[in-house]
Amino acid sequence: MGMTSKQEAAAAVRAKKVELGITWAQLAKAVGRPVAWTTAALLGQHPMPEAEARAAGELLELGPDVLHALRLQPTRGALDQPVPTDPTMYRFYEVLQVYGPTIKELIHEEFGDGIMSAINFRLDVSRAEDPQGDRVVVTLDGKFLPYQW
Amino acid sequence: MGMTSKQEAAAAVRAKKVELGITWAQLAKAVGRPVAWTTAALLGQHPMPEAEARAAGELLELGPDVLHALRLQPTRGALDQPVPTDPTMYRFYEVLQVYGPTIKELIHEEFGDGIMSAINFRLDVSRAEDPQGDRVVVTLDGKFLPYQW
Amino acid sequence: MGMTSKQEAAAAVRAKKVELGITWAQLAKAVGRPVAWTTAALLGQHPMPEAEARAAGELLELGPDVLHALRLQPTRGALDQPVPTDPTMYRFYEVLQVYGPTIKELIHEEFGDGIMSAINFRLDVSRAEDPQGDRVVVTLDGKFLPYQW
Amino acid sequence: MGMTSKQEAAAAVRAKKVELGITWAQLAKAVGRPVAWTTAALLGQHPMPEAEARAAGELLELGPDVLHALRLQPTRGALDQPVPTDPTMYRFYEVLQVYGPTIKELIHEEFGDGIMSAINFRLDVSRAEDPQGDRVVVTLDGKFLPYQW
Amino acid sequence: MGMTSKQEAAAAVRAKKVELGITWAQLAKAVGRPVAWTTAALLGQHPMPEAEARAAGELLELGPDVLHALRLQPTRGALDQPVPTDPTMYRFYEVLQVYGPTIKELIHEEFGDGIMSAINFRLDVSRAEDPQGDRVVVTLDGKFLPYQW
Amino acid sequence: MGMTSKQEAAAAVRAKKVELGITWAQLAKAVGRPVAWTTAALLGQHPMPEAEARAAGELLELGPDVLHALRLQPTRGALDQPVPTDPTMYRFYEVLQVYGPTIKELIHEEFGDGIMSAINFRLDVSRAEDPQGDRVVVTLDGKFLPYQW
Amino acid sequence: MGMTSKQEAAAAVRAKKVELGITWAQLAKAVGRPVAWTTAALLGQHPMPEAEARAAGELLELGPDVLHALRLQPTRGALDQPVPTDPTMYRFYEVLQVYGPTIKELIHEEFGDGIMSAINFRLDVSRAEDPQGDRVVVTLDGKFLPYQW
Amino acid sequence: MGMTSKQEAAAAVRAKKVELGITWAQLAKAVGRPVAWTTAALLGQHPMPEAEARAAGELLELGPDVLHALRLQPTRGALDQPVPTDPTMYRFYEVLQVYGPTIKELIHEEFGDGIMSAINFRLDVSRAEDPQGDRVVVTLDGKFLPYQW
Amino acid sequence: MGMTSKQEAAAAVRAKKVELGITWAQLAKAVGRPVAWTTAALLGQHPMPEAEARAAGELLELGPDVLHALRLQPTRGALDQPVPTDPTMYRFYEVLQVYGPTIKELIHEEFGDGIMSAINFRLDVSRAEDPQGDRVVVTLDGKFLPYQW
Amino acid sequence: MGMTSKQEAAAAVRAKKVELGITWAQLAKAVGRPVAWTTAALLGQHPMPEAEARAAGELLELGPDVLHALRLQPTRGALDQPVPTDPTMYRFYEVLQVYGPTIKELIHEEFGDGIMSAINFRLDVSRAEDPQGDRVVVTLDGKFLPYQW
Incomplete structure (x- = not known):
């Protein structure tokens, strides 16, 4: 077609x-x-x-x-498998494995029960210069959505 | 024991x-x-x-x-299953599904072939006030490690 | 062919x-x-x-x-993987993860042991206007089928 | 403990x-x-x-x-496995398998690119009397969230 | 408790x-x-x-x-894993692997689009004597449910 | 080729x-x-x-x-995934989830330790007329094979 | 209990x-x-x-x-996961990965369409002395069962 | 190419x-x-x-x-999925599920800690005539390799 | 017990x-x-x-x-899941994902068709001092086993 | 394209x-x-x-x-499935199953909390002659990266 x-x-x-x-x-x-x-x-x-x-x-x-x-409207989802194999992408999955519950606790402590939206959301990738080696800084910035019945 | x-x-x-x-x-x-x-x-x-x-x-x-x-030294990894079911944590997995290749492209464009370290790494969760609803800002900040033989 | x-x-x-x-x-x-x-x-x-x-x-x-x-008669099933990756579809899977046992309890309390048919079934997607932001209303409407030997 | x-x-x-x-x-x-x-x-x-x-x-x-x-604040997610085995809950998973893309298309046609929130969300289970057998009516009602950068 | x-x-x-x-x-x-x-x-x-x-x-x-x-009302599902390992139960899974589409075709040819209910359903296990070795006869008997909007 | x-x-x-x-x-x-x-x-x-x-x-x-x-001699197996998604075929998997151990117990009670053969096997799909709605009757008929060293 | x-x-x-x-x-x-x-x-x-x-x-x-x-009558199946991790048991899984289709072809060539029974079956593990290092000989011996309707 | x-x-x-x-x-x-x-x-x-x-x-x-x-040198592995669906090949997987630990115990009892090699290995498929039905005899014959640091 | x-x-x-x-x-x-x-x-x-x-x-x-x-004789296998989540262990899995076929090619080029034994095998973990940061050196040392019928 | x-x-x-x-x-x-x-x-x-x-x-x-x-910049990852089926590559997965926690313990004992980099990394495959059969020696050599906030 x-x-x-x-x-x-x-x-x-x-x-x-x-x-x-x-x-x-x-x-x-x-x-x-x-x-x-x-x-x-x-x-x-x-x-x-x-x-x-x-x-x-x-x-x-x-x-x-x-x-x-x-x-066209996409059907989103870019990973071939549930756990990404590419090392550059895997590190972000590892962050979720190691720090996922930490991020969850800190969101709840600051905002109460709810989530960071991944829809009303923007991200940025930037370079932070550092004498011990420059750093990748990824900023995830999403609206807080409280659980609301 | x-x-x-x-x-x-x-x-x-x-x-x-x-x-x-x-x-x-x-x-x-x-x-x-x-x-x-x-x-x-x-x-x-x-x-x-x-x-x-x-x-x-x-x-x-x-x-x-x-x-x-x-x-004690931990054996790290905090998710019960490869894909987290808790909505607060799932949104970060969704970010990886939707924006993983974008993050990868932007790291490579800015830094060349390599990764953001998840070891030499720090993260921060903060609130950004916004009249349309406050925002959760998660900053992932890791040293760039170039592929180096 | x-x-x-x-x-x-x-x-x-x-x-x-x-x-x-x-x-x-x-x-x-x-x-x-x-x-x-x-x-x-x-x-x-x-x-x-x-x-x-x-x-x-x-x-x-x-x-x-x-x-x-x-x-043609279809072989039904439209998801590429058991858990959908597209955010619009994932939210319905999340509803099942969070509220599945609740729906089950309420069906059993109202109707006894049995299921909502997904065959003798219709669904509707509509908009409910709301000053705080319009709402998506999805109505699932299936015949109750009691366990019957 | x-x-x-x-x-x-x-x-x-x-x-x-x-x-x-x-x-x-x-x-x-x-x-x-x-x-x-x-x-x-x-x-x-x-x-x-x-x-x-x-x-x-x-x-x-x-x-x-x-x-x-x-x-206590929960870590949400109530299914033991990605696909539920209980018939009463499975029917809702089947609805997603058969009608998931339909729901997605109709949301996009009515609202544009975005999702039904599962956080700013309520659900209701009710009985609709019907001479051919009463019906289970499950209403999923969530705020529309447009993709917004 | x-x-x-x-x-x-x-x-x-x-x-x-x-x-x-x-x-x-x-x-x-x-x-x-x-x-x-x-x-x-x-x-x-x-x-x-x-x-x-x-x-x-x-x-x-x-x-x-x-x-x-x-x-008590059960949460049904008796298999430890998606594919049963016990040989007596596996043979029924094998029947589904080998004859599943055949059963589907014959139901559709005889009844049209729909399913055999597993809720309005009874089963029977009996012995059929046979000089070449007695036979296990399992009868699955469920109401036909046509797809009906 | x-x-x-x-x-x-x-x-x-x-x-x-x-x-x-x-x-x-x-x-x-x-x-x-x-x-x-x-x-x-x-x-x-x-x-x-x-x-x-x-x-x-x-x-x-x-x-x-x-x-x-x-x-040609086939390599048998007709399901795309371990759990079928098509509703007509899924109902037979559901029967196995709900009644698998029952069938196993009844075979062992009647025949002793062994299996119903899926090789020396025939099946039949027929219609049983019923005033409350006709029924699909699937008969699985396989030779009993006792565990025999 | x-x-x-x-x-x-x-x-x-x-x-x-x-x-x-x-x-x-x-x-x-x-x-x-x-x-x-x-x-x-x-x-x-x-x-x-x-x-x-x-x-x-x-x-x-x-x-x-x-x-x-x-x-007691067992529910058989001794592996914790579909693919065994113990090296002594894994080698038999590897034999199936490498030689499974070979065994299938040779059974069909010699016997026609059918299987080696794992029920009417016995096995033996023995030592074969060999100057280059003794050998493990595992004999799998099961009745041939032809596909028979 | x-x-x-x-x-x-x-x-x-x-x-x-x-x-x-x-x-x-x-x-x-x-x-x-x-x-x-x-x-x-x-x-x-x-x-x-x-x-x-x-x-x-x-x-x-x-x-x-x-x-x-x-x-050409192959990348070995002939099964489409971890558990084979073809009945002729599945029976060998079933043997591993039922008798894997038995084979392991008997190898260790006879030879000590180690494995049967699947590399220094040969197999044979033959017919054993039997009045109660001919038998498939599969002989797996591999060198014993002791764990040796 | x-x-x-x-x-x-x-x-x-x-x-x-x-x-x-x-x-x-x-x-x-x-x-x-x-x-x-x-x-x-x-x-x-x-x-x-x-x-x-x-x-x-x-x-x-x-x-x-x-x-x-x-x-006691162990049933070996120390990972909870097929892919390890602990970052220290994951890096070795990543090496296999990125360099597995390379290692395979180089073994075949040097030795012909066969494997490095993981049974007749020893490993060593040591520190290599390096002005740019000390290095972990892991040596895997196993007997070559040629495919031999 | x-x-x-x-x-x-x-x-x-x-x-x-x-x-x-x-x-x-x-x-x-x-x-x-x-x-x-x-x-x-x-x-x-x-x-x-x-x-x-x-x-x-x-x-x-x-x-x-x-x-x-x-x-081109690759999306890395060379295995078709999480667990490799090719025997030459599987042996390295087996090493991880059997010795993964050992390697982890020895890295932590020698270096403290951290990882061997798989990015600042090189590997070598060589032959070690041995009268009892030559040996494959694979050297994994990566920079130690301490957990550093």
Whole structure:
């Protein structure tokens, strides 16, 4: 039926990005959105509005079928298996294994019973310079949602 | 054999904490360490040095067998199943499902091939006031480790 | 061989629906059935009678092989893994994790030993306006079946 | 350490409820909360405020250690395995297998990209009389949360 | 809390049955129900009415806590793992692996889209004499439930 | 290599069966075997002798490569996952979850230690008329095999 | 309820066997059965007739509750997980991974469609002397059962 | 790329074998190796030396790409899932479930702590005539390897 | 039946080791074996000869039941789940995920088809001083075993 | 889209390597890197710098699309399933099952709380000659990383 899937669109994005030497930061600038949102959307985890898809498509020389796929509503979930095998991603799973209950206790102590939203949510990845070796700082920032009947 | 396990010690900590109305923040102050480290250690994910264990023990009126357990080297890992069922913890797993590859791409773009250490690592949970509802801000801060042969 | 599978038919439906800007509500009206049934059937979870398939096919400009697939008896089951990763679908799994035994207790208290049928069953998704933010209301409505030897 | 866990408290509740012939509806009335919330809380999926725990405890003749457990913050999740084996609970999992993508499509068509909250959420189980056999009606009612960066 | 669980009650039934040399057939006669229902109920998969529990309890010399447990509403599901390891039970799983789609096709050919109920359901295990070796005949007999919106 | 697999042959059978409006019963008659055996064989779970394959092939207008595949020795097992998701097939898994130990007890009481063979085995699916709704009767009939060293 | 389980009986057998310095061969001689059968029965995988249980019990100085447990009908299956972790047992799983289809092909070539029975079955473990290192020879010997409708 | 994989080569072997009516025994004779080794190698579990691959290829009329694949070093493991679903192969898994600890005990009693090698290993499948039905005899014969630091 | 299991013995060893301030190196010296072997044996993965068990027992003030357990033949396997969650152990699993096929290729290039024995095997953990941070060096040293029919 | 994946590139490398009779050692020499790094990179677990990719490509006569794939950032993880089935790789998993906690204890005894890095890491596979059979020596050498807040 010839529709490009979001996975195929993500592969096309990655391929063109390497071929043309374009960064996620440049893509975010062209799209006019934060870099993490732009990356997630181009990897198929957010539907892109038409203008944003077109802006990215021009920079990356993508065909209309890829643009079409970028605009589709995704069925989210990017891990092949419940526990990720890639070391860069695994470290975040390890953080959850080691510090998950700690984060839960501290949220409850500060806010009461509820959760950090992963929907009303933004994230940022940045570099903190440090003489003993620079640091990756990932900030997860979500609205607190109290259990409310 | 009668040794208290780290799981039993964590249960005792939680029970006394509620009974005596003590917060993680108060415990962290008594112990003289950041609150997230103190919480993780008292929940059994870090070995506590003797002085720290004793300071926590005095505040929580813990017996010597519990103090002993707090000082043991842990076998880490706090989730009962690969995918956590508690909604507060699940949201962090969901972040990994939706944004894992995004985080990976942004680390590689900024730092090259490597990982954020989960060992040379600290985390912080804080509140960001917001007129549309306060926000939970979790900061993951780990040293970048480049793949190095 | 060359037969279109129900999965391929569902993909074709989704693609044409976006391309032509048609809603599920319009499709349900054309088909003459409730919108949830129509959506489930076009996604491959119910066999469609010939007339209904033809009505949908005209609106969506589907070929005869797709119509043929829509009429086939399905092997039901739409999740790729036992626990869904898509956040919109996961919330319903979370409801089952948190409230499953509650629902079971209340069914038994009201009806005695038995189940809510998922076969003699209909569902509805609607919007409830609310000044604090509109609400999604999902109604599951199935015949009670008592354990009966 | 002698603290009663929330699982043990739930077992005590179930036992006394049968022994004394008390219904969830009576418990809800005594507690002054909706019956589904009360049931979930007494089964260990919500922390109970002190007054509510005391009201339930008086009706059920529960000891202070059980009351204490009812007030604790839970680590939620009530299924022993990812897929429930009990037929009454399984039917809801089957609904997710068969109609999960349908519910997702209809939420997106009506509300756009987002989820039904399972936190700002209430549920109700009721009986609908029907000459062909009464029906179980389960209403899931959660605030819509749009994806919002 | 001291309540006997349904698993413990089933163990007590099995133990007394062997000790006193009583058969399931004798128990069924005392209870006044079919032998398969009686066995399933005493193994904890059906709640027993008071009279039936008392009749079984007298024959097996069971204490009041066991009788109490036999009357409780069960959370059903008797396999330790998704695939049974016991050879006598595994053969029925193998039948499902080899003949499951066949049974599905024949139900649909004879009855249309729907299921055999496992709730409005009875089963029987009998011996068919055969010169080449007697045969086990298991009859599964459930009401047909058509998919009905 | 170009050999048709048994899965592809089964898909071809299903497609032609719908296209030509042929039933399993008609196929069984043409093949000269019981309908359940014929269905299982055409779905790829039994190797078909040449004459039977040819008879089915004529009725279904199958090509020689499909006939060839029908004759091959299968690697049996028709479920995509350990627990089937299709409701019509799941009910039989549920029977095993609820009544598996009951069936085991009754086989041992009647026959001693051993199993019902799933190899020296036949099954039948039939309709039992019933004023309260017709019933699906599935008969599993296998030789008893005693544990014998 | 105080009944000894077959697992506890097996543990008692292993403990007394080491304490008293008795071999499986001596036990088999006392019991009057092949050594592999005797070992499997004492480890809880076969029910023991009264005389055999008593003979083993005398040699191992077992109490009456253990003898009772040895006589019970087992629910078979001795592996904690689907894939065994013990290296001595794993090698047999590895044989199945590497040579399973080979064994299947050779059975079908020699006997036609069917199986080697694991019920009408015996096994033997013996030593074959070899100048390059003695060999373990495990003989699996089961009746061929043809697929027979 | 265009290289034939070992799985594709095995499929080609099976297809030509049926088409040409050749047995594993004939192939073993042509290859000059034991029949079980030859079968395993042609199914992709052993690398074939050039001469053996050529001998098999001549008999089966295989192309050079298939011969090439037969000579490659395999990544072994032939089961699609941890527990095999095919009844002929499952019986060997069942033997491991029921008799695994027995085999382990008898190896340790006869040889001390160690394993039967699955590398320095050969197997044989043969027919033992028996008036009560012929028997499949599978002999597993591997060098004993003692734990040796 | 009062026998101490190897897991309980390992817990006792760990507890006394911390209580008395004894190192694995001191234990290895007392026992007269390499430190890695001694550690593995005291953690329950090797049976200890009587003299070695007694030497360790004297240093650690262990009771006779613990000594008895240390001498038993183990059922090996020390991970609670297939993938370890403890970060110190996980890194070795990650090495297998990232470098497993590399190790396999290099073994085959150097030695031909076969394996590194994990039975005729020793390991060593040592420190390599390095100005950029000391290094953990783990040496796995096992006999090569060629595939040999 | 047409981009070659790293898996396809690895397959091409393996095929050309066999066709042209080139060893990993020769490739490592051409690339100017250690043999284990070179093998891992060509199997798709490390991104290759352009010069290294070109050197390997010349020796192996690889096309530009393969070279392109070799340079891409990988998503690491080379096992098809959590537990490897190939015997050569399984032995390393077995080492982790049997000796994992031993390695953990010895690292903690020598270095304190922390891990061996799998990122700042190198490995070597070599042959140790031994009159009783040569030995495979695998050296894992990673920087120690202490837990550091």
